[in-house]
Amino acid sequence: MRILQLTNKAPWPPTDGGTIATLTLSKGFFLLGHQVSILAMSTEKHHTRLDEIPEHLAAQIDFHLVEVPAKINYRDALSNLLFSNLPYLASRFINEDYSEALIKLLGEKEYDVIQLEGLYLCPYIPLLRRHSKALIAYRAHNIEHEIWDRSKQMAVGFKRLYLSLLTRRLRKFELDYLNSYDVLVSITERDGQMLDRLGNTKPRITSQTGIDLSTLVPTAKDLEFPSLFHIGSLEWGPNQEGLLWFLRECWPLIHAAYPELTFYIAGRNAPAWLETKLKMDGVAFLGEIEDAYKFMNSKAIMMVPLRSGSGMRIKIVEGMALGKAIVSTNIGVEGIAATDRKNILIANEPGEFLQAIAALIENKELYRSVCKNAVEFIREKFDNLAIVSSLIDFYNRQIND
Template sequence: MRILQLCHKSPWPPKDGGAIAMLTMAKGFSLLGHEVHVLAMNTRKHQIQIEEIPDDLKEKMHLKLADVPAKITLFGAIANLLFSKLPYNATRFMEVDFNRQLTKLLKETEFDLIQLEGLYLCSYIPTIREYSKAQIAYRAHNVEHEIWERTALVTPGLKRIYLKGLAQRIKQFELSQLNKYDLLVPITDRDGEILDQLGNKKPRHTAQTGIDLATLVPKAGQLEYPSLFHLGALDWAPNQEGLLWFLENVWSKLHKQYPNLKFYVAGRNAPEWLQAKLHYKNVIFLGEIEDAYTFMNSKAIMVVPLLSGSGMRVKIIEGLALGKAIVSTTIGAEGIAVQKGKHILLVDDADEFIQTISQLIGNRDLYDQLCKNAIDFIHEKFDNLAIAESLIDFYKQHLHG
């Protein structure tokens, strides 16, 4: 098959869940022998040069970048609020130049399937219909409006009112795009069921973010036990709010119990205001790290204190693959078919966090068993090649003719 993936940001470098999800799928398609083309928006926030992309990756896929500013400004947000019914999140990705490049590509190349990576690529379905006979698959990375509804619930003041309004607009946009595609590919079963309830009538197939098992190899040689760590994009509001909640409600008490315990915080694009709030005793802020897997292998207990968000946390999948003991909120582990207490420990209030982390510190056998179960679970459920192959089978069943 000749497949085109449309992306709202470059899949390289794979430093956040969205980029990882796009890149692993493209690699999977390529390894299965399909011809893969990627047209990605090169935004201000995630800007790269084509020269930065490794040669071996360029050999696996035809990758083109289209400059799309997609910048967030106060003026832009206010103008959108006053003069548009569309959500600001969507209008930022509606770009004439991207549409022009897409049109050119569709005129030059005949595709069997076009996979839209995320909600905001659905705006380009009319262009695809005009210039291509390809089947269109909408890969829903999450239920977009749910993220903003949940963020609004944990946000105080005037900002909550704005976020509630934005969530409503995003929901209307999400509803307006339902069934314009031919096939629906949610990343979790849960998201697929929600989209069905909202009105999806098209065939759907869940394709989780797979793991390259040859790359994620558990190595416990340099393990600092006990230690805690948090890893994630620190410019993402759900990560920010969850981390600050954890520090105020959990770490402040945990540190009194274990004065020598260290909590490592890593992630890119941490704004200065957030860095200023990380000054707690024994909290070590590392910022963006060169090698996430080496870092994760060296630390013991991963904490995921998410209070909002949607979709699937790829960092949890990576943590499980590396045999990490993970303590997460229920929302954090949503969409991942883990067994509570066997593969991961799920807690939803500060006292439970403290109690559960204390158990892992005091019981090395429990810690080791949890780590082993995590690795076994990923090897059974998240092999990228198997996930890509299953999705290709689904696509072949629904291709025209």
């Protein structure tokens, strides 16, 4: 099968959930014998050159990059607010150069499936209809308007008013593109059902982001027990909101109960204002980590205090694959179907976080059981090749019907 993936961020290096979801699937397609091309926007935030992509990866996937700045600035945001009905986040990715590159690519090669990696590629569907007969698949990484609606709930003043407007525009944008594709691929069943309720009538499959189990090997050789850690992109609003809430509401209780316990925070692109707020007793801010898996293996309990966001948290899946004991909110674990106190611990309020951490520290049998069950859960449910094979079967049925 000849597959073209369209993405609004370069999938190399795979540094966040979106890029990991795109590249993991691409590699799975290749390993199952399919021809894979990627047309990606190389943005100011996720900038990559072709010569930066590793040779072994370039030999597997036909990469095409288009320079699309897509930068965020207050002047453009204000102009969009006053003179456009489009959500500002989406308008940044509607680009003439990308359209021309896409037309050129479609003129050079025929594809069986064109897969849109996320909502912001949907404006290119009319162009695809004019220049290709391929099956068009919309891969919904999350429910975009839900992310901002949840963030709105925690905002105040002008920010809350702006996020309310952005949420309404994003919801309308999502609704406008419902059923303009041929098939819907939801990364979580929850998101798929939500899109069905919003009006999707096209054939749908839930295809989670899989894990290359050969690259995630649990080891306790250098484990620091007890210890807490958080790892994730620190430029992403929901991560910032969750961390600040945790440090304000939960950490004082935890630090008082376990004054020797260290909470390690790792992640890329933390703004200066956030770094300042992370300077607290018992908190160690490490910034971007060279080897994320080595870091995760060295720490005991992973904290995911998300209170907004949507889709599936790849870092939870990676943490479970590495045998980490994870304490997460219900929002953090959405779409993963993990079981409280079996392979993860769920906490939503400050007292619940303290109780979960205390249970894992004081009860080593529970700690070991959760870690072991987490690995088994991921190996059973998130094997990448099995997930990709099921998606290919779905595409073949749609093409041959």
